[in-house]
Amino acid sequence: MTLRTRIFIIVSLIVLFILGVSLFLIYYSKRTVEPTEPGATQNQSAGSPAQNVGQQPAPISGAVVPQQSSEEAIKNSAKQTAKIFIERYGSYSTDNNYDNIREVQTLVTDSLWNSLSAAIGKPTDGKFVGVTTQAIGSSFVNYSNTNATVKVQTMRAETKDGSTTDTQRDVVVNLVWQNNMWLVSKFEWK
Numbered sequence: 032m033t034l035r036t037r038i039f040i041i042v043s044l045i046v047l048f049i050l051g052v053s054l055f056l057i058y059y060s061k062r063t064v065e066p067t068e069p070g071a072t073q074n075q076s077a078g079s080p081a082q083n084v085g086q087q088p089a090p091i092s093g094a095v096v097p098q099q100s101s102e103e104a105i106k107n108s109a110k111q112t113a114k115i116f117i118e119r120y121g122s123y124s125t126d127n128n129y130d131n132i133r134e135v136q137t138l139v140t141d142s143l144w145n146s147l148s149a150a151i152g153k154p155t156d157g158k159f160v161g162v163t164t165q166a167i168g169s170s171f172v173n174y175s176n177t178n179a180t181v182k183v184q185t186m187r188a189e190t191k192d193g194s195t196t197d198t199q200r201d202v203v204v205n206l207v208w209q210n211n212m213w214l215v216s217k218f219e220w221k
Contacts, residue, residue: 106174112138112213113181113204114166120147120218121164121185121202125155139215140207161190172203179206179213 116138123131129151136144165186172180183202188195205217 106171106179109174109179109206109213110169110171110181112206112215113179113183113202114169116204116215117183117185117202117218118164118166121187122162124161125157125159126161135215140209143214143216158192159190163188167199177208179208180204181206 116135119134119138120131123129132147132151135147139147166183167186168184170182172182174180181204183204185200185202187198187200189198201221203219203221204215206213207216208214
């Protein structure tokens, strides 16, 4: 037997040994993992946030995760809708052809959509302007089951005439509960 043949056999045996140990460890680790709750399965598919309201995520090795009530989830939904609306609507450029307005259509009431969409297609002065808006905080001004007013704190970066300015601005966003979701009915930059 040549040296080359012996090296090939030794390397093959080592590779097979490593492969065998790896397969054993994978198989063994899958068998020892047990569901965290009675009746829970390992491969739970993640549904939409609305389907998962009130469901507690699986705990991570001793971490205590408080279960969110349905009311807390609905309140968080109002804040999230306000922040998403402001970030999308408030981020635009003269080059985007009013995409920022089109992106918020599903987040606003019909009356607000009629008002916002009236701006689509209006000509610009030709100079580039770009604004990026990021929501950095939010709090309720008032809240009920059908109406909410959320104050959103934003950081805005505006690029105009080759220079960028950063500003912090608050926005008061009024929302209404329609068709089992929060929709923006009115907003005002402060």
